[in-house]
Structures are given as structure tokens and as C-alpha cells.
Amino acid sequence: MRMMDLPYDLPDVHGHFGPYGGVFVAETLIQALDELRAQYARYRNDPAFRAEFERELKHYVGRPSPVYHAERWSRELGGAQIWLKREDLNHTGAHKINNVIGQALLAKRLGKPRVIAETGAGQHGVATATIAARYGMECVVYMGSEDVKRQAQNVFRMNLLGAKVVPVESGSKTLKDALNEAMRDWVTNVENTFYIIGTVAGPHPYPMMVRDFQRVIGDECVVQMPEYAGRQPDAVIACVGGGSNAMGIFFPYIPHRDVRLIGVEAGGDGIATGRHSASLTAGRPGVLHGNRTYLLQDGNGQIVETHSVSAGLDYPGVGPEHAWLKDSGRAEYVSIDDAEALAAFHDCCRIEGIIPALESAHALAYAKKLASTMGRDRILLVNLSGRGDKDMNTVAERSGLKFYCRPECNPEFPGRNA
Amino acid sequence: MNRIDATFARLKTQGRTALIPYVTTGDPSLAATRPIMDALARAGADVIELGVPFSDPMADGPVIQRASERALVQGVTLASVLDVVAEFRRADATTPVVLMGYANPIEAMGIDAFADRAREAGVDGVLVVDYPPEEAADFAAAMTGRGLAPIFLLSPTTPESRVESVARLARGYVYYVSLKGVTGAGHLDPAEVGRKLAEIRRHVALPVGVGFGIRDAVSAQAVAAHADAVVIGSRIIQEIEAGPAADAASRAGAWLGTIRHALDAMPGKPAR
Numbered sequence: 001m002r003m004m005d006l007p008y009d010l011p012d013v014h015g016h017f018g019p020y021g022g023v024f025v026a027e028t029l030i031q032a033l034d035e036l037r038a039q040y041a042r043y044r045n046d047p048a049f050r051a052e053f054e055r056e057l058k059h060y061v062g063r064p065s066p067v068y069h070a071e072r073w074s075r076e077l078g079g080a081q082i083w084l085k086r087e088d089l090n091h092t093g094a095h096k097i098n099n100v101i102g103q104a105l106l107a108k109r110l111g112k113p114r115v116i117a118e119t120g121a122g123q124h125g126v127a128t129a130t131i132a133a134r135y136g137m138e139c140v141v142y143m144g145s146e147d148v149k150r151q152a153q154n155v156f157r158m159n160l161l162g163a164k165v166v167p168v169e170s171g172s173k174t175l176k177d178a179l180n181e182a183m184r185d186w187v188t189n190v191e192n193t194f195y196i197i198g199t200v201a202g203p204h205p206y207p208m209m210v211r212d213f214q215r216v217i218g219d220e221c222v223v224q225m226p227e228y229a230g231r232q233p234d235a236v237i238a239c240v241g242g243g244s245n246a247m248g249i250f251f252p253y254i255p256h257r258d259v260r261l262i263g264v265e266a267g268g269d270g271i272a273t274g275r276h277s278a279s280l281t282a283g284r285p286g287v288l289h290g291n292r293t294y295l296l297q298d299g300n301g302q303i304v305e306t307h308s309v310s311a312g313l314d315y316p317g318v319g320p321e322h323a324w325l326k327d328s329g330r331a332e333y334v335s336i337d338d339a340e341a342l343a344a345f346h347d348c349c350r351i352e353g354i355i356p357a358l359e360s361a362h363a364l365a366y367a368k369k370l371a372s373t374m375g376r377d378r379i380l381l382v383n384l385s386g387r388g389d390k391d392m393n394t395v396a397e398r399s400g401l402k403f404y405c406r407p408e409c410n411p412e413f414p415g416r417n418a
Numbered sequence: 419m420n421r422i423d424a425t426f427a428r429l430k431t432q433g434r435t436a437l438i439p440y441v442t443t444g445d446p447s448l449a450a451t452r453p454i455m456d457a458l459a460r461a462g463a464d465v466i467e468l469g470v471p472f473s474d475p476m477a478d479g480p481v482i483q484r485a486s487e488r489a490l491v492q493g494v495t496l497a498s499v500l501d502v503v504a505e506f507r508r509a510d511a512t513t514p515v516v517l518m519g520y521a522n523p524i525e526a527m528g529i530d531a532f533a534d535r536a537r538e539a540g541v542d543g544v545l546v547v548d549y550p551p552e553e554a555a556d557f558a559a560a561m562t563g564r565g566l567a568p569i570f571l572l573s574p575t576t577p578e579s580r581v582e583s584v585a586r587l588a589r590g591y592v593y594y595v596s597l598k599g600v601t602g603a604g605h606l607d608p609a610e611v612g613r614k615l616a617e618i619r620r621h622v623a624l625p626v627g628v629g630f631g632i633r634d635a636v637s638a639q640a641v642a643a644h645a646d647a648v649v650i651g652s653r654i655i656q657e658i659e660a661g662p663a664a665d666a667a668s669r670a671g672a673w674l675g676t677i678r679h680a681l682d683a684m685p686g687k688p689a690r
Contacts, residue, residue: 014552024521024548026477028595031575170483171473180476187477188599190575287521287548288474300495301526303473 008254010324015204015291018327020320023203025290029183032190037205039110044212049105056101057216060134061091063098064220067228067381073351073368080371080378083229084354085221085249087385094357094386095217095245096127100196102213104131107194114138114193118182120147120175120241121312121359122154123386124198129163139163142181144174147311154390172305175315179289199242200319203290207319214248221381222252233381235260235370239362240333241277241313243322245385250331260332263322264366266308267335277306279318280326280333293320309338309398310358310391340365342398345388357386358394421514421542422567422590425464426625426646433686435642437462438627439674440518440651442469442482443499444489446663451502454658457671459513462678467545467649470499470519477547479600481652484659496523496532500539507540516543516569516590524557533560543567543590551583558587571595572618572626574610581621591625591647594618599630601652606631608640615644635680642681650677 010017023033043049057063066089070082087095100117107115115137119125125141132139141158145167148155158165171177179202186195200207200214218236225232236253238246240263250261268276276282283294288303296304296316308314325331336344341358344365348356356364360383367382374380388395395401429436439458443451455466471489475482496519503515517536524532524546536544544566549557551570561568567590572581574597584592596611615626628641629649638648657673658666 022553023550024553025550026547026573026595027550027571027576028477028573028598030550030580031573031577170480171487176474180474183476184479184600190598284526286525289476290548295522297522297526299526300497301472301523302490302495303522 010321011204011208015208017321017324019285020293020323021204021207021291023290024287024292025203026187028187029203032186033203033205040106040205040209043106043109049109052105053102056105057098061097061101062089063216064224065089067221067224069229070352073347074371076351077368077371079376080234080374080380081229081376082367082371083225083233083379083381084384085217085381087217087245087383088354088356088360088387092123092127092130093389094123094127095214095248096124096198097130098216098248099198099210099213099244100124100127100131103194103196103209104135104137107137107196108135110194112192112194114140114189115196116140116142116182116185116193117196117198118142118175118178119198120144120178120314121310121390122147122151122158123312123390125163125165126154126157126161128196129158129161132163133161140185141165142168142178142185144168144172144178146173147175147178150311150394151390175311176289176303199244200247200321201242201289201291201293201317207291207321210244211247211251211321214244215251217245217248217383218250218252221249225381229379231379232256232259233379234374235262236381236383237262237264237363237367237370238383239264239313239359239385240280240318240322241266241315241359242317243319245383247319247321249383250325254330261325261330262366263331263333264362265333265335266310266313266362267337267340268307268309270337271335275307276335276337277308277313277315278335279316280322281335285323288317291320293317293323294326309341309394310362312357312359313362334366336362336365338398342395344368345395346399354384355388356384357388358391360385420565420567421512422465422516425514426591429464435645435681435684435687436464436625436627436647437674437678437681438465438467438647438649439463439654439670440467440469440649441654441658441670442471442485442489443502444471444492444494445485445655445658446488446666448492448494448498448502450663450666452505453667454670455506456509457667458674459510461671461674463513463674465514465516465647467516467518467651468499468503470496470517470523472520472523475520477600479652481655482601485655496527500535500541503541504539514542515540516545517541518545519547521546521548529557529560533564533566537564537566541566543569545569545571545593547571551587554587562589569593574598574614578617578621581618585622585624588622588624591627592618592622593649594626594628594645595630596628596641597631601630606637606640608643611641612644635677638677639680639684642684648677648681
């Protein structure tokens with residue numbers, strides 16, 4: 001019997017997905033994780049907890065998010081039909097909020113008045129600041145000082161929402177260093193603090209818990225696709241940094257053996273240049289941030305700096321369940337470079353009237369490639385995990401465009417100084 | 419008997435507390451580490467903990483993070499750490515050396531290859547911060563199979579039931595982290611340390627070292643009243659970074675000497 005013929009019930013009690021996952025943290029954090037695991041086990045299937053979670057998703061986030069047939073784009077590509085799962089329409093503009101609500105509800109039940117988070121692009125930080133405001137919790141967000149510069153608008157949003165943003169100056173000053181710093185805060189303030197991790201990585205139970213809170217994306221699709229598209233898709237495509245939006249849409253499709261699951265990593269300047277963030281494509285297994293998984297590291301086991309046009313994919317690791325899905329063959333992982341992602345970003349803007357997040361644009365770019373190789377009766381479902389408002393400056397810079405608040409601010413605007 | 423066990427056995431008959439300084443290998447430079455080790459040994463270090471620099475030292479405070487970054491900039495690797503130990507070992511056959519670091523550089527070398535090379539270099543024990551006992555079975559077997567001591571942490575939040583599982587795998591000594599937080603934090607409570615150590619000793623026959631938050635003679639003495647060993651890291655690194663690299667060894671040695679003096683001024687401990 002092949003491994004994947006067995007019912008899928010990972011992780012095991014120790015948080016292992018095959019050789020991946022686990023709890024690789026200093027002893028000082030073990031008790032906090034044990035408590036979290038016990039409490040999560042208690043509330044995971046608690047009807048009152050589930051009901052509150054679902055109520056929040058419906059009335060505060062605006063779920064279910066629609067699946068949308070990108071008809072014009074599909075027609076232009078002349079191949080498979082592309083459907084978009086519109087996580088960009090969620091409150092705060094991305095899938096991140098699903099998980100934050102779940103963990104914040106848990107924090108409330110654990111009596112922790114203070115929440116902390118790490119953030120790269122700022123989407124998870126904004127989601128956490130949002131929910132902390134809604135529940136009246138103190139909120140501290142750690143963000144690499146490089147990212148603070150790149151994502152100034154999200155820093156402002158977090159401040160508006162009452163959160164304190166702490167720029168992290170250590171290491172490469174990006175997401176991984178923010179995660180290190182949040183862990184240090186947690187270990188120091190564990191009595192009153194809940195650490196809301198934003199992706200399906202970190203020590204057990206985080207990869208499982210975040211997946212459980214994000215699986216609503218896929219659960220909705222499993223119902224919506226037969227209703228609106230007439231059947232389940234041939235492939236589900238999602239971008240993968242840490243991998244939470246991908247895990248959320250993949251997970252309910254794991255038993256659907258005819259549905260290909262395709263994770264798209266950030267190829268940056270191209271895999272061959274070494275300047276990318278494609279851990280599954282080009283990394284090796286190792287231990288970082290509390291779990292064993294594929295990592296971008298040098299020959300001496302030091303974690304290397306990563307690169308991507310999208311800050312949200314700029315991470316040297318990946319959730320351990322993705323590592324397992326790769327090794328087991330249930331999911332495929334590919335990469336899309338910065339230029340391809342930007343091209344798909346512009347296509348989506350101009351052809352569908354949707355400005356996608358640069359992260360999601362990686363999934364769109366792969367769908368674009370794949371669609372043109374397939375017949376018109378095929379269906380691709382792409383997780384449009386977030387909207388691109390946060391990326392205006394990056395896109396303007398990278399596309400050689402200028403970004404003005406009003407056309408007349410442009411010195412080249414016809415009629416100016418006329 | 420390996421060097422760690424021999425050292426603690428000797429100290430026990432003398433009624434003395436072990437003094438264990440920690441320095442990060444390659445800080446301020448790779449060439450400086452060996453003289454620093456010599457100076458620490460001369461100043462009365464009973465065991466030397468050598469940090470293996472890692473890009474993501476999640477459990478360390480800012481002082482050790484900085485030391486790690488200074489070392490990494492110079493290209494210090496696990497292999498170069500082992501070279502430093504081998505060099506030290508040629509001149510000093512008795513002072514135990516314990517490596518302290520994170521799992522990934524060791525896994526990148528391969529656990530068995532690392533264990534072979536560590537034994538060859540003259541390493542005596544290894545503490546991997548992010549290997550709790552649940553994830554450390556292979557590692558501990560590779561260590562003990564070669565006569566090396568796998569050293570584990572215990573913390574104020576470690577429940578008594580877990581102390582037993584640590585005791586099963588641990589050799590050499592166990593390292594009690596005296597406070598919540600990262601290395602170099604403040605707020606040491608000696609009475610609480612004493613209470614927790616009594617609990618630990620119900621399950622662990624090994625010597626118990628205490629570290630995190632020991633900054634001066636007073637806190638060292640307060641901890642020594644309960645512990646078999648006093649571990650000091652961040653404070654020594656602050657001495658190292660406080661002046662020119664050329665004098666780092668003498669500054670570190672002079673400072674550690676004051677702690678040695680304070681510990682030796684305490685009345686001898688009765689054998690437990």
C-alpha cells in the first residue's frame with residue numbers, strides 16, 4: 001500500500017509530518033507549547049468555540065469569499081478556465097485574518113491580555129492589530145527594520161489600529177529575524193502573552209492549528225466549485241512562502257486524489273542566481289524556528305538571506321506539512337520569478353479589474369503558464385490570497401512606472417504648467 | 419571517566435562550586451578564541467562552554483546575538499569551532515570543553531559525522547539549545563555512544579514529570595536556566611532557584627549548573643549556594659566587546675578571576 005492511500009491524519013501526536021515538523025525549541029518554551037496544545041485540543045472541537053469562530057468569519061471578515069471565473073483572462077489565454085478564490089475580499093485584504101481570529105479567540109479563553117506577532121509584508125501584523133483592537137488586547141508586532149521601510153503603509157495601519165510595531169535590527173532585518181524576536185518576547189512574557197504565529201510553521205501545534213483555521217478557504221471551495229463551475233477543479237494553485245494560504249486551500253482537497261495541488265514558490269531573480277525564496281525547490285531539510293523542514297541554508301547550516309519582490313514570500317523556510325506533501329508526492333512545488341509574477345500582476349489588473357497581492361501574483365503567473373497547455377474544458381482554481389494595495393510602491397518602482405496621488409501631480413501630465 | 423565527570427568529582431571532594439564561562443567562538447575573531455580560552459582556564463574556569471555561532475539564535479539575548487553576528491561575518495563555521503577545540507586540547511588535556519549551539523549547523527554536518535569529529539577534537543559535551551529531549555534521541559545516542567555528554571536545559575517552567583525524561587538522556591551535567599527569558603536577562607531569584615534545584619535533584623543524579631542572569635560576584639555567590647556549577651555567558655561577552663580585540667583575553671580572564679575569587683571565598687560545601 002502506498003503511503004498516500006492511507007487516511008490522512010497528520011500530524012501525529014508529537015506534531016510530526018513524516019520526518020518534518022516537531023517541537024525544536026529551547027526548554028524555556030516547552031511548557032507554554034504544552035499548555036497551548038492542551039488548550040487547543042480542548043477547544044478545537046468545542047461547539048461554542050467553533051460557533052464563535054464561524055460567526056466572526058461571517059460577520060466580521062465577510063465569509064464565505066466568492067469563487068470567481070476569470071473569463072476574459074481564460075479566453076485570452078485560450079486554455080483552461082481560471083477560477084479565483086477571492087481571499088482578497090476579506091476584511092483587511094488577505095487570508096491572514098482567518099487564522100488570527102482563531103488564535104485570538106484561543107488567547108481570550110486562555111486569559112492572555114497581550115498578543116504578539118511577527119510580520120513580513122505586514123498583512124499578518126495588520127490582521128493581528130485589527131483583531132487586537134476588536135477584542136481590546138494589547139498588541140506588539142515585530143517587523144524586520146528592512147520590511148518596516150519597504151512596507152511603511154502597513155506600519156501606519158498597525159499604528160492606527162493601536163498596535164506597537166517594533167523594528168527588528170538583528171540578522172538580515174527581515175521576517176525570519178522578526179520571528180526570532182517574537183519568540184524571545186514570548187519566552188520572556190509567556191505568562192500574559194499569546195504568540196499569534198501567522199503561518200503554518202513554527203513548533204507544534206502551530207502548523208496544525210494555523211492549517212485548521214485556514215482550511216475554511218478550501219472547505220468553501222469544495223462546496224462552491226461544483227455549484228458554480230459544475231465540478232471540482234483539475235488543479236488547485238497557491239503561492240507558498242510559509243504556506244498558510246496554500247495549506248488552507250490544499251488541505252480539504254488532499255483526499256480528492258484527482259485534483260492536482262500545486263504550490264508556487266518565489267523564484268526571485270531566478271533559482272540559478274541564488275537570489276530567491278524557494279525553499280522546497282532549492283533548499284535542504286534542516287531545523288529552524290521550532291520545526292524541521294526544507295530550508296535555504298549554506299553548506300555550514302547557516303540560514304541564508306532570501307529574496308523576492310513580494311515581502312510575504314521572503315522567508316527561508318516553509319511549513320512542515322508542505323515538506324511532507326512534497327516528499328509524499330501529493331503536492332507539486334514550482335517557482336515563479338519576480339518578472340513573471342509582475343507580468344501576471346498587470347494581466348490581472350487590466351484584464352480582470354482585480355489588483356492582486358504580489359504574493360498571489362506568483363500563483364496567477366503559474367496558472368497562466370499551465371492554462372495555455374490545457375484544454376478549454378479544464379479548470380484551474382487559484383487562491384487569490386490577498387489584494388495588492390500594499391504593493392503599489394513596489395510595483396511602481398519595479399515596473400518603471402511613476403506613482404502619483406493624482407494625475408495632475410505628474411510633471412508630465414498633459415496640461416500641467418500649460 | 420571523561421573530563422566533565424572527573425572535574426565535578428574533584429570539585430565535590432574539595433567542596434567547591436564549578437565555574438563555567440561561555441564565549442562565542444570567533445568573537446571578536448577566530449584567532450582570539452584560543453587565547454581567551456587559555457585566559458579563562460588560568461583564571462579558574464572548570465569547564466569552558468564554546469558557543470557555535472548560528473544565523474538565528476532564537477534563545478539568545480542581544481549580547482550573545484551580537485557575538486554570533488561578529489563571528490559569522492568572519493565566516494566562522496562548526497568546522498572551525500572544532501579546529502579551535504583541537505588546538506586548545508593539544509595544550510590543555512584536562513579542562514572540559516562543551517559546545518553550545520543550535521541544531522541546524524550540526525544537522526548540516528550530519529549528526530554522526532559531527533559526533534566523530536567532536537570526539538576527535540577533544541570536545542567533552544554538547545548542548546543543543548533547540549533539541550529538547552523529545553527530539554534528541556538520535557543525537558543523544560550519537561553522543562553517548564562516543565563518550566560525549568549530551569547536555570540538556572531545564573527551566574523554571576519545566577514540570578517535575580519532564581525532569582525525569584531529561585534525566586534519562588542527560589550526561590555530564592544539566593543546565594538549569596534560572597529565569598524566564600533569553601540569555602543575558604535580569605531578575606534572578608536565588609530562593610526560587612534553590613527550591614527548584616531541590617526538586618530537580620530528586621530526579622537527576624548529575625551535577626546541576628545554573629545560568630542566565632548571573633552578572634557579578636553577588637549573584638554568582640547567591641547561585642553557588644544552591645548549584646554545583648555557575649554558568650556565565652553574556653557578562654563575559656560584554657567584557658570581550660568592551661575594548662580592543664587584542665586585550666579581549668586579558669579582560670575576560672581578569673573579570674572571571676573576580677568571580678572565581680568570590681566563589682572560593684565561600685565556605686566549603688558539605689558533600690551531598
